[in-house]
Amino acid sequence: MFLGIILSVFILYPFSILLLRSLGISAESFKPGIDIFTRIFSKRGTWKALVNTIYTALLVTVLTAIISGILAWLVVRTDFHFKRLIKNLSFLTFIIPPYILALSWLEFLGRNGYLHRILGYIFGLKEYTLEYYSITAVAIVMSIHLYPLVFMALCNALEKHDPSLENAAIMSGATAWKTTFSITIPLIIPSFLSIGLLVFSRTMANFGVPALLALPVRKEVLTTRIYASLSDLNIDEATALSFLLVFLSGLVFTSYTLIFRKKSFATINFNGEKPRIYSLGKRKWIITAVVFLFQGITTILPLATIFISSFLKRWGLPLKLEYLTLNNYIQLLFKNDQAVAAFRNSITYGITGATFAAVIGSSIAFISHSSEAKGGKVLELVASWPMAFPNIVLAVAAILAWNTPPLALYGTPWIIIVTYMVLFTPIIMKNVTGLIQNHDRTQTFAARISGASPFRSFLDVTFPAIFPGIKSGWLLCFLIALKEIPISLMLYSSGQETIGVLLFGMQSQSYGLEMTSTLAVVIIGLIFIGNIIIQTGKRRIKNENASD
Amino acid sequence: MKMLQIKDISKKFGLITAVEDFSVDIGNGELLAVLGPSGCGKSTLLSCIAGILKADKGEIFLGKRCLYSAQKGINVPPEERNIGFVFQNYALWPHMTAERNISYPLRIRKRTKPFIKKEVNHILSLLRLEDKGNRYPHQLSGGEQQRVSLGRALIMGPDLLLLDEPLSNLDARLREEMQKEIRKIQRDLKLTVIHVTHDQSEALAMSDRIVVMNNGKFIQEGSPDDVYNNPNSIFAADFVGTSNIIRGKVVKSINKLILVCGSDFRFDVSHIPIKPGEHAVFSVRPEDIDITLKKKGTANPVGTGVIVEHIYRGAHIQYEVKIGDNSLKVQVHPADSFETGDVVFLYFKRIKRLK
């Protein structure tokens, strides 16, 4: 009941306002129609942004599918070495926030970037014509960020599927190639499609990368256009563009669930057989070298670039010992009031938002999966809704809903916290749902039989079983709060700057890329530590379940 | 003395009737086996007794205490029933050590620390788990997990102990060991136990009394000996041990009654109260059939058949013998072996009429 009210106020209300407003209905005026849409579509910019958005998303989907398909096949199905290392490196790539990847792209490839200087040093090159600001640059950076997601999903799919299906084809007389094309690939196509759609919608929803790599040359995508119209205080346009973006992701999201439901072949490996391993023969070392070159460029190079720049006294100085300093870190973490405040704000908002979300998300998961109450499913559906929305749209909805009474949260930190809560609730809910579904209900019965009241058995048995999920979900959300840009960027008022706002704005202020890099290194460090904690926690759960 | 009385218990899940009008009584200190194929409603029955599920109708009494009565609207919650339950999957709590799993019922009952310590040690030694107390469930073998689960049920001094296929996840050797051990503990502690199983040999080996159950319904009850030798239905005959089911018509011939079944298969039923012209169903255990290559003196064989298959079982060989359209399972000592294709004479040592 209480949960129902919370969800209605914080999820249903903002989204209904978003919908109504884009259809021309608001508290001040009542002009239903698609007036706003005709207006935005009469601008050429909208069309361009739409085309760019779809182009980027498609390009990223295709690129990640090709790269990850090859990598996953090498790792799972061949006698390739260093399989663990490949997986770990790609995971490392994945946890680097895309905005920071884009930053390192600029530092390495931009004018006066490291590559430019190296080429100049070696070949005396002066003319530098690389189009490092472009839509394609956005696509490449997003591909680097998202390929690990596809890679891991495909590895999973390949590992899970039953090798006897392939053996049967081979016994029927098919060659290795024929088997791969007639059995293996068709079987993992569902995984390809579902993960591809996820990549597509994630690319579309991203704001930071196009803002950094495309906006400076006046190339726009939908998210950056929303930002631009908000900066012009054109709320109607921002609303309509948000609606457009939601419509697109909704389309993707729906087809995602449809395909996922209809086409998931149950190819579970029952007999625990090991799949057939192909020998790469003499080519093994060449292939290994190529893979490492690829991962070196996508993982090590960006990290090294950012890391080195973070010690420079001033961006653009040559790499000499005399120009290196620790002062950036000291400034950032202790001296600079703005930076210290940003850390404090992000941590406070993150902790508060994640904690609210933990309480609400885990309650909903529990109600919907372990009691008979029908309402639970409805709550779950509503709460998981925000997952389909790009962060920037959550921000626009929050502005619309909270800038006027009855709940004028705009201008207070609460607008950010509440939006975080909306964003985090489904994440924690998903984390906990998995555990609740796996949780053996006879364990609760065993406690009841032993004499425990329903509440006591929840406390002693069910709660310990789902607590690891709440904990890791909470941490995951907290980490998102540390790196997230669009929500706080759209919603902050002076004094509420977060790490994301600082990261986004630093370049344009008196600081240069060196300070931005320093902040980036700190963020990556925090995310890295957080992920190690989450992974060890997950491994522990897995071990306990595995030996049941 | 009746310890547990179950009267007309029914339980439906939507359209499925899992348990239907089930009644049974259990005496104090008795071990009752409930035997039935999987999915017949055994676990559902136990859950109703334990109070994990609420039956749709009927009554349950434990001693003098009414645990459940649909008419009177009584339903004692599981935590107040004082019934021990060993679940099929053990249901140990993964975040508690063996010791803490076992002591839980006493901790809930707020017993003193020294008392709990003493009781836990007693249980651990009773179940030969002395050195396993500090281990977590995932660090224990299947058999040890099973014993911890049993210990948790025993420690509260239950008025009734329910065992839901507790041995089905153990390997054959360990299962036999645990059968003996459970039986011994049950006798020593004078426990009243309901043991649910789909394994007829386990039910026959362990229990004082057996209730056979099928499709949620009560089929038969009796001592192991009784249920094995006097099955009251085709289901009981076939499910408890192996049986050959024979259907035929009784005809009168000179001074005898003969059951005729097909063309070349007939046997004397004069000693059974039956009328000529009746249709009847009989069961014959494989070990109650003799087969020979030559006719045995004066006795009339039931018929002649051809051996079509044999399965070597170590202690005996089971043959499948085809007589006309029928085929019978016959169990023979390995010393008297036959070849596939041999033509043999069949003799029935014992037959049971089912209907």
Ligand SMILES: Nc1ncnc2c1ncn2[C@@H]1O[C@H](COP(=O)(O)OP(=O)(O)O)[C@@H](O)[C@H]1O
């Ligand atoms: N919670 C439930 N919901 C729906 N049907 C159930 C439930 N539990 C058991 N059943 C059904 O009731 C019948 C009896 O199940 P169960 O008591 O578990 O059988 P057994 O323990 O003898 O194998 C089965 O057909 C089963 O599918």
Ligand SMILES: [Mg+2]
């Ligand atoms: Mg069962």
